[in-house]
């Protein structure tokens with residue numbers, strides 16, 4: 264088999280690229296995905312992330328190494344393994360980040376990646392339910408819509424945050440990100456709009472596009488430092504070589520893309536030699552620069568019922584299912600969080616440095632059963648952590664999971680910012696109308712000192728599922744791709760997914776991943 268372009272990974276970025284490149288009938292495109300088709304009905308029901316995350320039929324089910332910053336705890340790191348990738352199992356929250364994030368990328372030397380360059384790409388993809396304006400598009404296929412439910416405890420949080428002095432914001436992707444309000448979702452009529460729904464479904468019958476599922480790429484085929492194709496194992500368990508006439512594009516995500524480079528001999532030479540992998544290009548930055556958002560989850564018990572009570576009552580559960588079946592609304596149409604806050608921990612900061620995710624339910628950890636009492640969650644994360652972790656190979660076996668070392672809370676500034684965020688959460692809880700709803704603070708509970716709050720975070724904080732940066736774009740010695748997303752020192756190979764972010768954006772990472780797919784498509788279509 265051959266194709267002009269081979270795309271590895273049908274995730275948020277890969278689906279966009281497959282769509283845009285196959286729009287030209289002169290291009291032949293093959294999209295290889297390790298996971299299966301998105302036939303599981305829970306993928307398309309928003310609240311189904313509770314069923315698809317930690318489920319090996321749709322999730323890679325990675326686990327981090329014991330993390331020193333988390334007092335030696337290991338975390339589950341879900342990543343989508345199915346058409347649509349992580350966009351098929353994520354929390355549906357649609358956030359682009361701050362214009363300054365992209366201007367910073369450009370200032371690092373990445374021409375063409377400033378906010379004014381990338382903003383049109385977000386708009387082009389978007390089908391905004393509220394209509395078009397200076398910040399939103401309606402001509403795309405990625406449906407973005409308002410939530411299909413509200414809950415009094417979340418409304419009370421939004422009002423209390425305003426009483427605490429934070430402005431209301433009806434659009435975190437509009438003129439400014441700062442403030443408190445409600446998330447918009449990648450959903451249409453109460454159904455998930457994954458990257459596969461938005462970008463593959465409408466074009467899957469194109470004769471020049473082939474989508475191959477259950478095809479796990481083992482390594483790149485490299486000849487004289489040029490990518491000529493990929494080696495993969497197909498659904499029948501047979502190993503195949505697929506040749507690319509023009510380029511190979513890695514969109515295997517922030518864990519998969521560096522892993523595939525290293526398996527192919529592209530990475531830090533000493534590390535590859537330790538594993539007996541012949542070195543093709545000594546690129547020390549591969550797998551380094553790993554960044555993620557770490558969430559501290561405060562739980563408050565309530566006088567009034569929350570979703571915990573609804574979800575534990577069999578009759579209410581039946582009613583939820585009936586409501587969803589009837590008009591696709593109610594808790595089953597719920598994204599991972601209802602409300603958000605993008606706030607500054609210091610007035611001297613130019614833009615928000617922490618994000619809140621407000622959930623009308625609580626659990627020991629996301630994906631586990633809800634608590635048997637009325638409670639809700641205020642999750643807070645630092646938006647631009649300084650700490651950097653890494654992805655390394657455990658072995659040369661392409662089917663073994665790599666080592667994931669997130670290295671959370673490694674710097675003093677990260678520790679201070681998270682503690683400041685926890686204190687802001689507590690302060691908001693003291694304002695009406697929220698104060699009147701709360702019967703007690705379950706977590707962190709008695710801790711009062713900064714050290715006590717930090718210790719609580721180290722013992723309980725978890726990922727909010729945004730790993731990025733492991734094949735960083737730039738020009739320095741740690742850069743893996745240049746601003747055209749070409750891998751340094753290897754011809755015919757590009758990377759487009761969250762791994763190329765030089766620094767993590769200030770928000771959720773699905774929309775930016777799709778934008779990166781749009782950008783690569785434009786680069787290729789214009790011959791750059």
Ligand SMILES: Cc1cc2nc3c(=O)[nH]c(=O)nc-3n(C[C@H](O)[C@H](O)[C@H](O)COP(=O)(O)OP(=O)(O)OC[C@H]3O[C@@H](n4cnc5c(N)ncnc54)[C@H](O)[C@@H]3O)c2cc1C
Nearest residue numbers: 272274275276297348349353354355356480519761771773
């Ligand atoms: C549980 C969860 C909740 C999240 N919630 C949100 C949210 O609410 N809002 C938000 O904006 N972001 C959210 N995110 C993050 C966001 O979804 C991801 O950052 C984004 O989807 C990543 O896109 P990507 O293209 O980089 O990688 P992915 O979408 O992960 O795609 C990578 C694809 O490559 C495939 N692949 C990997 N290795 C191979 C191989 N060797 N051969 C073939 N195929 C391979 C994978 O199976 C996958 O399909 C969440 C993520 C998770 C996991």
